[in-house]
Amino acid sequence: MVPADWTEEKSEIASARTGDAMQAMAAFIAASDLRPGDRLPPERRLVDELSVGRSTIREVIRHWQALGVVESRQGSGTYLLRRITPETMHVPLAIEARRSGLLQMLEVRRGLEVEASALAASRCQAGALRIIEDRLDAMEAVHLEKGCAGPEDLAFHLSIYEACGNPLFGQLLSQMRESVSALFALSDLRVDFAARSFPFHRTLFNAIAIGNAEAARVETLKILAIVEEDIKDMLR
Amino acid sequence: MVPADWTEEKSEIASARTGDAMQAMAAFIAASDLRPGDRLPPERRLVDELSVGRSTIREVIRHWQALGVVESRQGSGTYLLRRITPETMHVPLAIEARRSGLLQMLEVRRGLEVEASALAASRCQAGALRIIEDRLDAMEAVHLEKGCAGPEDLAFHLSIYEACGNPLFGQLLSQMRESVSALFALSDLRVDFAARSFPFHRTLFNAIAIGNAEAARVETLKILAIVEEDIKDMLR
DNA sequence: ACCATGAATTGGTCAGACCAATTCGAGTGG
DNA sequence: CCACTCGAATTGGTCTGACCAATTCATGGT
Known part of the structure; x- marks a missing residue:
């Protein structure tokens, strides 16, 4: 059920080294069977579950945030916006909005x-x-x-x-x-x-x-x- | 466009938080007249220049990394891939890789x-x-x-x-x-x-x-x- | 002039602390 | 019994300092 390689597509953009943490988080989240709108586990719990530093957790969340996959609300939690699937490839576009x-x-x-x-x-x-x-x-x-x-x-x-x-x-x-x-x-x-x-x-x-x-x-x-x-x- | 007075904003407002920090960093980078391929200032230097914590700097870089704007190489530096301005809009696309x-x-x-x-x-x-x-x-x-x-x-x-x-x-x-x-x-x-x-x-x-x-x-x-x-x- | 080695640089991660916004429940008053 | 208030717990946001890993660069020797 957990895709072992769903992050590899992004490895061209992100560094492959962080792939471990991202992969582990993706696995943990996928195992939790979250749907869009659901709240992700708190950062501190992910720290315990995955045995990584909180800053690493936060950087992965920032990564997904940038891609529009999750949304964080201070005091409330981090919420899943789009389902994470192995077949999804995220293409970032930067355009001038002057x-x-x-x-x-x-x-x-x-x-x-x-x-x-x-x-x-x-x-x-x-x-x-x-x-x-x-x-x-x-x-x-x-x-x-x-x-x-x-x-x-x-x-x-x-x-x-x-x-x-x-x-x-x-x-x-x-x-x-x-x-x-x-x-x-x-x-x-x-x-x-x-x-x-x-x-x-x-x-x-x-x-x-x-x-x-x-x-x-x-x-x-x-x-x-x-x-x-x-x-x-x-x-x- | 690049505000010519970004340094003043930095010195008078100590509350450069992530959203603002991203703008401030974008302004700083734009003011540095960097072109794609150039190396960004080291994280620790940005910490001093922008008066924000290194984790915040890293999370902003992480954000841009996810969007394909910059690329980080450990031991070497963080390099600009695409030109960035404070008013750049980032549009992440989720594409079925099927x-x-x-x-x-x-x-x-x-x-x-x-x-x-x-x-x-x-x-x-x-x-x-x-x-x-x-x-x-x-x-x-x-x-x-x-x-x-x-x-x-x-x-x-x-x-x-x-x-x-x-x-x-x-x-x-x-x-x-x-x-x-x-x-x-x-x-x-x-x-x-x-x-x-x-x-x-x-x-x-x-x-x-x-x-x-x-x-x-x-x-x-x-x-x-x-x-x-x-x-x-x-x-x- | 060339190259090897080690120090300095730089990104990557971890830990702990504190702040800020939200959430939730116990307690209060209606 | 319900509604509201207020404070504690929860949770994301940031800062600091430390250490690791990879790269870069200067130093020195050949």
Whole structure:
């Protein structure tokens, strides 16, 4: 059950010497049968169980933290975010999140979002389609009531990433959204990007529903074109 | 960007904790004008300079190590692998190292590569175009001579990422290529993806040269369609 | 000039202590 | 009986100092 070599893929990035501690910890955690959201054993217990120094434990945890595998909360504990499996390879990306880079990030997002929509249209199942429509209905309802619908818009797009059948799109795009909103949190700017692009969300859904990948691509481009205008407008 | 007054922050605030310590270290390293391959200051020196404990320093280094930003060699030092600034965003990706992971990555790559080619076609300058053509000529020459041209193919595509004017594409796509080749290194498979898609590299260049974004998109799709076939063929 | 050897450098680990935030339960008051 | 408060226990975060292991570099001898 415990993969003897799951850390070896990372040994190109991390030093192979720490592999022992990381491997032992991975084994211990895997043996504990933890699921995402569960709390890892306290650092001091791992020190006892694994007979290694606490700093080593902490460095391994930091490593996983950097990879988004675990999350630590002071006073509470360290929690598992993603299941550790032998087949998972972690690819770190470092991208510039400068404010002037908003348009650059949008271009990347356009490439990804268009592809995700097209894939969703070409392989979306009935169940996933229902979820998308539910999110769309919720978004439209909230939008008509409050005039904007930020979280619901996010939920709608996330359901499309889900429907495309490739988890990488969801991972990449939601990470990009997070960093963008982190940027906004720093510079107290506030724009509801979903406002003007609102009607195209329904047309995008229709394209996905009938399985028309090219139409899904075009509708996604329309949405992002409006986002681009809004960003340029805001930066002026 | 690099704050010119980071030394003042350091001296007036003694509470440089990990999150801040990471920023402070990033600032310090950026201020040192280090380039990839250069050696970072020794941990004990950073302890003095930044007025934080060595364990904190090590945990930050560990973090960057996990993200592939630095590499540590015992007895030698810690070396910078990628340029880092205080505002760099790190996006860890979890990729299935199983066979299906290759196709998943290809889908992501298709989204990015298509957009990069289209952008390159719409805003490529004469200088960048010359570089692309040089790389293409070199690739064709090597291909005709040896039958395959892996590195030259990579160089050709990299020049397109450069020409698109958005550094994010180069970072993302080259990281993905690295991880893919890491996959191949593990599972001793070897395929020259550039072989059958070879002729379409010239047509892609032509599309970029005349500034036809849609044609560039189509030609890129042709190349990636062949890569997809090769992958599926290989996995059989 | 070359090379071997040992000291200095540098990352890796361990141990213990203390701080800070959270959690949890006993005790109190309603 | 429930809800709240407050303090102790828990847990992550940091600092210090020490020692080990690998590398680097200067010193000296040939």
